[in-house]
Amino acid sequence: MEKEFISKPLGTHRNLLGEGPLWDEDKSILYWVDIQLAEIHQWDFQTEVHTTYSFPVRIGAIAKRSDTGFIAATEKGFATIEIPSCEIHFIGNPEEQLVHNRFNDGKCDRKGRFWAGTLNENGVKEAAALYKLDHSGKFSKMLADVSCSNGIAWTADYQKMYYIDTSTRSIVEFDFDEQLGLISNKKLVLLVPATDGIPDGMTIDQQGMLWVALWGGGKVIKIDPKKRMVVGEIKVPSKLVTSCAFGGKDFKDLFITTASIGYTEKEFSEEPLAGCTFVVSQLEVGGEPSNHYISSI
Template structure:
């Protein structure tokens, strides 16, 4: 089912996170939160471009307008990757100085979802937000400690969400037309000895792939029955997130962090070929 795990970017990132695949450009975007950098990796040339942003960057996603959309320490921004110019959109938590944005993704309708965390991330002071295509923002989930993994089912009926300290994946009923979510249910529980669930992606069969912070692995789960189907060992303690990429969307890219570990390849980006295809990275679809 799986190819050989390879280290494709020996980046030694302090807190590598948020990988997403731009199918139009065939590029991998990812971030180093604490070093305040967006990375753009070209697997053909093996070049990994860095853009320093001046504030912590939680997540990045491609946009139909050509610019990237970001969730930074101080809210939502557009980034022109050629000129490296940032344009502020809004900051829904400008009154919460200790909070910063963390993981984020676009949904199938092109809205950008991203959540926040505060300091050590265990006190429920964060939230999950949705930036709509008209650039209006709404709070979707309150009392979040460390907002992390997001995914939408291939049939667009469900949204999945991780608040890391809970060690759970929650499934919401999701309305693609309005972005409304309701009826939260716990569908996956990660046991203590496996670390904490961090970033997440989904394949076209509707199975979830979860990165384990403190667990040295990525796991595949069936959210319909909570069963763990597969475990991929990663030679780094803190595995942060994963996404499907490549021309056939069957290559799993995995980010890691070098903080709190002395593992030789910590902070690198890994890749492994699978025999399933991932769901595509959705793009922000701004209305003009």
């Protein structure tokens, strides 16, 4: 196991359901969402100023667009978003008829397609799905019978895609056809023991190691997907760890979002940093810049 790293909070803001950290290397800004409060948060590393932007819908995930603004997966489907104006333009909702479903986690692949999945807020199993949004704004269902769509990551050569359906407690691997944007040949990478928490968001480093946030586990684990084993961990002073992403100088900082939803006063007194967004500075191996959504619409 690696040496112990320290998770330090960014400021004092407490998220209700912090998710989806996204590093903007051009501006040295970290973005993340608070899904339940329908907010996008911005932390400027040059000024250390924290800014909150409020929206009329809950946002599960965002990615930068190649031209301007963001692509977003929301409770009402795919949309484009502008900051600081908070303009939002809806593209389409593949699950408009499923009123208890909302979009959750999502990321762009190297070709600029946006992959995002849904969950059922009543906890109905296998009632959600994973979708792909192409450059023209057309969406396709890529996986059915999903319960809680979460982390996505690709290998550097884009031959493999890793994916988490949280309710299964599993990290799985697919063969990835980058040209066509198709997945096949599902295999289990790791089953997380229930006593460790459940897998949520995920990122990948330059050596192909997976970093997975454990909801209820108070940590991020490092997985070697080839050996199919945990090879490290970072403890977080907040139990409900939701996601992680690389950024900062040389992309060697790991940003970690957490939640405080459902906490009692007693739990807050025991866990005063619950819901904070954290940074672990200068890991030995960093990650890669996030991909942008390339739009022709």
